[in-house]
Amino acid sequence: MPPIVTPLRTPGRAPRVLTIDAEEWFHVCGDEYYSDPRRWSGFAPRFERAFAELLDRIALGGHRATVFFLGWIAERYPDAVREARDRGHEIGLHGHLHRRADELSPEQFREDLLRGLERLDSASGVRPRVYRAAEWSIRSPEDPALSVLAEEGFRCDASLTSIPPLGRADNLPGPHRIELTEGALVEMPPLTGPGFGRRVPTGGGWAFRMFSAGRLAESEESYRSSGRPAVFTFHPWEFDPDHPPMDGLAPLLRLVHFWNLRSLPERFESWLERDRCETVGDALAQLEAA
Numbered sequence: 684m685p686p687i688v689t690p691l692r693t694p695g696r697a698p699r700v701l702t703i704d705a706e707e708w709f710h711v712c713g714d715e716y717y718s719d720p721r722r723w724s725g726f727a728p729r730f731e732r733a734f735a736e737l738l739d740r741i742a743l744g745g746h747r748a749t750v751f752f753l754g755w756i757a758e759r760y761p762d763a764v765r766e767a768r769d770r771g772h773e774i775g776l777h778g779h780l781h782r783r784a785d786e787l788s789p790e791q792f793r794e795d796l797l798r799g800l801e802r803l804d805s806a807s808g809v810r811p812r813v814y815r816a817a818e819w820s821i822r823s824p825e826d827p828a829l830s831v832l833a834e835e836g837f838r839c840d841a842s843l844t845s846i847p848p849l850g851r852a853d854n855l856p857g858p859h860r861i862e863l864t865e866g867a868l869v870e871m872p873p874l875t876g877p878g879f880g881r882r883v884p885t886g887g888g889w890a891f892r893m894f895s896a897g898r899l900a901e902s903e904e905s906y907r908s909s910g911r912p913a914v915f916t917f918h919p920w921e922f923d924p925d926h927p928p929m930d931g932l933a934p935l936l937r938l939v940h941f942w943n944l945r946s947l948p949e950r951f952e953s954w955l956e957r958d959r960c961e962t963v964g965d966a967l968a969q970l971e972a973a
Contacts, residue, residue, distance in 0.1 A: 686824045687862040690855060690973040691869065692910030698969065699903065700871070700914045701741070701748040701960035702775075702841065704815065705734060705756050705763070708920035708927060710781040712818040714936055717929065720755070720780050727927065730756060733919035734763055738770060740922070740952060746960035748772050751815045751841075754779035754799030761806035768807050773962040775813040775841075776803060783820035784828045784842065793831045800835075813963050816842035819849045819873070824861045833866035839967055841871040841914065846884055857911035858970055869970065871963055874913045876902025887916040891950050892943035899954075910973070912966040921947050 707730045709717045716722065741748055750767045752774065757764050768774055778784075779799035784792055796814075804810055814837050821828050821842035832840055840861075844850035856875055861868050874886025878898070884890055885902040906913040920926055921944065932940065 684864060686829075688824055688855065689860045689862070691858040691860055691970040692973045693912070693966075693969040694910070694971060697907045697910050697912045698961040698966050699907065699958050700912045700963055700966050701746060702815070702914060702916045702963065703737065703748050703750045704777055704916060704918050705750050705752040705767075706730070706777065706781055706918060706920075707756070708923065709929070710753065710817075711932075711936060711940065712781070712783055712820075714932060716931060718781070723755070728759075729923055729925075729927070730919055731760055731763060733923045734760075735766070737917070737919050737922050738767065738772075740948075740955070741960070742770065744955045744959065746955060747962050747965070748960060749775050749813060749841075749963040751775040751777035751813075752799075752803055753777045753781055754802035755781070757799075757802040757806040764803060764806040764809075768809055773813065773964050774803060774807060774809045774811050775815060775963065776800060776811040777815055778817055781817045783818055784816040785820045785822055785826065787828075789827045789831055792828050793835070796831060796835060810836075812837055813839040813841060815840070819844045822849075823851050823854060824870070829861060829868060830863050830865045833863050833868055837868060839869045839871055839963060841873070841963060843870050843872050844875070844884065845872065846875060846882060849884075857906070857909075858966070860972075869967055871912065871914055871966065873916060874902055874906055876905065886914055888918060888921040888947055889939055889942075891947055891954070896950065896953070912969075914963075914966075915960075917951070922951070
């Protein structure tokens with residue numbers, strides 16, 4: 684039976700949602716060298732300081748975020764998970780080993796999911812109910828990974844996008860409920876908007892480094908005024924002024940990862956000053972059927 688998809692909206696102006704993918708600088712998809720977990724212990728760790736400084740930036744304006752932790756990160760930095768929890772941020776799961784969901788069988792996906800849950804529970808006593816796959820790699824409402832999430836008690840996924848090739852063009856761009864045989868999930872897609880003559884992601888570090896503040900503000904206003912939460916995503920490594928050079932990275936990955944990287948902290952702080960950020964859970968509580 685195909686999933687039943689119901690668009691959702693907030694009854695009034697929708698919130699701005701801040702999310703953080705808590706991962707190291709070498710957690711990239713699509714590169715055989717850096718994405719190999721067998722090499723990770725040989726790379727210089729930089730997460731702890733970058734993440735702490737990012738939390739401090741957010742705290743200045745009283746913002747709250749949903750932090751999607753890798754289980755691999757939680758295992759090595761349990762204090763970081765507890766710090767995020769104690770500061771009032773929502774704890775989400777980003778999987779265990781930063782592997783694309785659509786490259787895993789349902790059994791492999793479940794194994795990675797449960798390993799990540801175990802590490803987060805051990806670090807903080809929190810069992811997440813919100814999930815984001817690496818590189819938005821749950822590609823459509825029919826993806827079997829969503830059935831696994833529903834079976835394991837998740838109530839929200841934030842992995843679907845309507846931007847090919849990351850997702851299908853016919854995916855809904857705003858929040859929606861996906862009813863499956865195994866249960867129901869709310870999907871919370873990232874902010875998108877026009878750019879380069881097509882629709883592109885506009886809610887995160889890459890977009891902040893590529894587009895003007897005015898262009899991003901237009902995308903955010905379009906979503907929020909129509910009752911769709913504007914979901915933004917950042918990574919701690921984007922705020923690291925001494926990010927390692929990553930020799931050998933493919934040209935396209937290098938462009939996405941490094942373009943105009945040093946401009947982000949200042950632009951991020953200006954963006955934070957304009958409005959308050961909420962969590963995925965805050966936004967979920969405001970949604971109703973469109």
